[in-house]
Amino acid sequence: MKTTINRVSEFVNKEVTIGVWLANKRSSGKIAFLQLRDGTGFIQGVVVKADVTEETFAAAKSITQESALYVTGTVVEDSRSPFGYEMQVSEIEIIHESKDYPITPKEHGTEFLMDHRHLWLRSKKQHAIMKIRNQIIQATYHFFEKEDFVKIDPPILTGSAAEGTTELFHTKYFDEEAYLSQSGQLYMEAAAMALGKVFSFGPTFRAEKSKTRRHLIEFWMIEPEMAFTTHEESLEIQEKYVQFIVESVLGNCQLELNTLGRSVEKLEQIKAPFPRITYDHAIELLKEKGFSDVEWGEDFGAPHETAIAESFDKPVFITHYPKEIKAFYMKPDPDRDDVVQCADLIAPEGYGEIIGGSARIDDMALMEQRYKEHNLSGEAYKWYLELRQYGSVPHAGFGLGLERTVAWICGVDHVRETIPFPRLLNRLYP
The missing domain is CATH 3.30.930.10 (Bira Bifunctional Protein; Domain 2)
Incomplete structure (x- = not known):
């Protein structure tokens, strides 16, 4: 089922596919946390190495900031999330890989940000x-x-x-x-x-x-x-x-x-x-x-x-x-x-x-x-x-x-x- 982030509450414990961009990520050896956005909102996608193919986990580790993806996974409630939900990711399809995105998680000056509005x-x-x-x-x-x-x-x-x-x-x-x-x-x-x-x-x-x-x-x-x-x-x-x-x-x-x-x-x-x-x-x-x-x-x-x-x-x-x-x-x-x-x-x-x-x-x-x-x-x-x-x-x-x-x-x-x-x-x- 294809949906959007703002509607995931309708699909708790169900598998959905969402078109997203990667806003940010962090990972350890066996788990990757993907901060995903689709225009309607932001959600965290969790990729567990033991639960996905090698290709999917490799993609989760390597995809770059603001790359465009189709992400498939199960929606679960999460009280720790400000949004209240997260996604247990099972599959990642890369639509377009973004390279050298200029606005990184570090601090940037106002004029730089305005030039990249x-x-x-x-x-x-x-x-x-x-x-x-x-x-x-x-x-x-x-x-x-x-x-x-x-x-x-x-x-x-x-x-x-x-x-x-x-x-x-x-x-x-x-x-x-x-x-x-x-x-x-x-x-x-x-x-x-x-x-x-x-x-x-x-x-x-x-x-x-x-x-x-x-x-x-x-x-x-x-x-x-x-x-x-x-x-x-x-x-x-x-x-x-x-x-x-x-x-x-x-x-x-x-x-x-x-x-x-x-x-x-x-x-x-x-x-x-x-x-x-x-x-x-x-x-x-x-x-x-x-x-x-x-x-x-x-x-x-x-x-x-x-x-x-x-x-x-x-x-x-x-x-x-x-x-x-x-x-x-x-x-x-x-x-x-x-x-x-x-x-x-x-x-x-x-x-x-x-x-x-x-x-x-x-x-x-x-x-x-x-x-x-x-x-x-x-x-x-x-x-x-x-x-x-x-x-x-x-x-x-x-x-x-x-x-x-x-x-x-x-x-x-x-x-x-x-x-x-x-x-x-x-x-x-x-």
Whole structure:
């Protein structure tokens, strides 16, 4: 019977054949332990010299790292294994022998591993991160379907910027100017006026010359937009969504979390509602924590966000930022014109902002004023202004950065490990 590693529990005490690669091995004189992987998981194959042919045992002793094999044997339960099962191997068929595999069990530098990212993905830790990323993606679709959102795909090539042109990749679109999208949000607002509650899930690009552990040049965003929705109602959806994806990972990825050494106790604390503090309060909190030079009107950097997060064991919303440091489309607070109805959700444990969101301006005259203040091209943004002209309603939305969220849930230090092939300031290969 041919099967895969993730399904061996269905074949306990039965003989199966699995197509695998050899991740690692060790052996003594009469027994060989093969660490096998097939993409669905990892399992140990035990080859006992007395139980197999000479040719099979010789193959077990000689096969090299990352060689491709068909392995046949009996599945047995094993309480010592993190996976819970192992395979008593009876036969090995070599499909392809790998020679001089560059990533050996010894330590390698980060740049070396990034140069070999196409191979590094095969390692147990990277496999676990990708499985958790996949679970978050699955949970995202499940959550928004359950909440009656419609998936909409905004364009990647755009003629306008969501938040200004300084961090955009410019390109020629035949005889017009175009940019790689930094956000699908403006288009999602149009979709929300047609379909009520919508979300997008796609790649975005920021030409930001940053080398921090939180930044990628190309990353994936989940961007919901909701008609007839207030800022407070949007916050409730955000915390409900984050709780849902954390619970989904806890329920389906225990083996992967164990592989990464991730503290599940901290993740189990992620229950809505999340604490909320205003920007004003955040400034006071930072001054109490020794940031004496922080001034009202400044945006927060990574050290500030980390210091604020240390005061909470859950993600925390920072709300009502100054209007001058936020995007042109954010709706002013009705009681204070100098701040807007927005929030950044800061993850615990120093992982920074994972969500940014706001209520959107729905008043035509105010949006026209914002266009003038931000020198926005009337022609490029004409369609966006028309959303306020024809049946404008209160609406709100947010964007969650997938890679930062994966980094936080996995407990990994750098977002470069949370995407299959990262694009960084100094890296376009492989």
